[in-house]
Amino acid sequence: MPTALPTALITGATSGIGAAFARRLAAESFSLVLVARDEHRLEQNAAQLRLRYGVDVEVLPADLSTEEGLSGVESRLRDGVQLLVNNAGFGHPGAFLEVPVEDEVRMLKVHCEAVLRLTLAALPGMRRRGAGAVVNVASVAAFFTRGTYSASKAWVVNFSESAAAEVGDPRIKVMALCPGFVRTEFHDRAKMDTSGIPGFLWLDADKVVKEAMRDLALGKRVSVPDLRYKAIVAVGRLIPQNLAARVSARIGR
Template sequence: MGTALVTGASAGLGRAFATELASRGHDLVLVARNRSRLEELSTELQREYAVTTEILTADLADRDQTERVAERLRDLERPVDLLVNNAGFGLRRSFSKGDLADEEHALAVMVRAVLVLSHAASGTMRARGRGAILNVSSMASFAVMGTYSAIKSWVTVFSEALSVELAGTGVTVTAVCPGFVRTEFHDRAKMNMSALPDQLWLETDQVVLEALRAVDAGAAVSVPSATYKAVAAALRVVPRGLTRRVSTQLAQRRRTTAP
C-alpha cells in the first residue's frame, strides 16, 4: 500500500488520517511537535494494524525543521506515496489588534510549510510517475474570515494550480475543505463554539473518508458533506460584496457573544 507522511499527526484530523491510512495497510511517517503523543500513536498503530511507523519531531514554523521533513520526502530509497499536509491551527484575534508574530507563525506553518513540503514531494513523485498530495484547507477559503481565510484560500488555490501542473504525470493534488470539525482545533484557539448548530459539525472520520475518496478519484477539491457542498457552491456564485457583508455581520456577532 506504500507509505504516507502526515503532518500534525498527533491529534485531531492528523491522527484520524494516520489511523485510517494504517487500517488500509499504509506505513506511516508521523510528523508533529509533541514526541510523546507521536510515540503513543506509533505504538497504537503498530499494535493494531501491524504497519511500520516512523516518527519525525518537527516544528513546521521553523524553516530548518521543515527542511528535515522535506529531506525525508526527497529520499529516493524510502519513497513516500502520499503526503498529507494537515498541520495547522486557528486564529481568533483580529489582525489589526493582534500580535504580528502570531500571524507570521501561522503563515510559516500553514503556507510556507505546505509550499516547501509539496515542492519536495511533487518533485520526487513526478520523477517516479506516481504519488498524491492532500492539503487540508477549509471552508473558510471560500469566505472572508480574517487572515485564516486568506491562508486557506492560498492552500486551496495552490492545490488547484499544482493539480493542473501535474496533470498527466501520475501525481495528483487534492485540497480538502471541511467546515467545523469536532477536534481540539477550536478549544486550542480559545473559540466559543457553543452556539453552533449540531448539523454544522462534522466528525473526523467523515472528513477523512471523503478526503481519501477524493484523492483516489484524483479530484482537485473536496468539500465534505452535502451541507457544506451547498454552502461552497453558493459562496462561489454570490457577489463578493455580499460575502463580505455577511462575514462582517458574523464577525460582529462573534464579538458580542465571545466569553
C-alpha cells in the same frame, strides 16, 4: 520478493483530521511517518497504530514554523513517500487587528510556506516513480473572507489546483481538502467560542477523511466533504462578498 508497502507522511498527525488520516491509512496498510511538535504524543499515537494495525510507524518531531523543522521534513520527503498529507495548522483567538504580527507570520509559514516546500520536496520523487498524491488540508473558510486564516487557506486551494495543473499527470494527484467545522482540538487550542455554531454543521473527522480519500481516488482537485458544505460553498460563490463576510463573521471564524 514481497512488495514494499506504500508510505504516507502526515503533518499535524497527533489529533483531529491528521490522526484520522493516520488511522485510515494504517487500515489500508500504509507505512506511516507522523509529524508534529509533541514528541511524547507522537510516540503514544505511533505505538497505538503499530499495535492495532501492525504497520511500520516512524515519528518525526518537527515545528513547521521553524527552518529546522521544515528542513527536516523536506529531507524525509526526498527519501520518497507515496502520499503526503499537509494537515498542520492552527487558528488565532483574536480578530485580525488584535493578533500580533509575528503570530500572523507564523501562521503563514505553517499554512503556506510549509505546504509549498513540502509539496515541492515530495513531487519530484512521485514523478520519477510515476505515481503519488498530495492532500493539502485547507478549509471551507477558503471560500469566504475572515482574516488571515481564510486568506491562507484560499492560498492552499489555489496552490493545490495550480500544482495539479502544472504536474499534468493523472497518476500524480494534488488535492485541496476543504472541510467545514470538524470536532477536533482545533477550536479549543485557538480559544474560540464555538457555542454559536449550530450542531448540524459539525462533521466527524473520520468521515471527512473517508470522503477525502474517495475524492482523491476520483481525481478531484478540490474536495468539500458533506452535502451541507457543498451547498454552503456554492451559495457563498453566488452572493456578494461583503454579505458573505458578514455571514462568516456571525457564524464564527
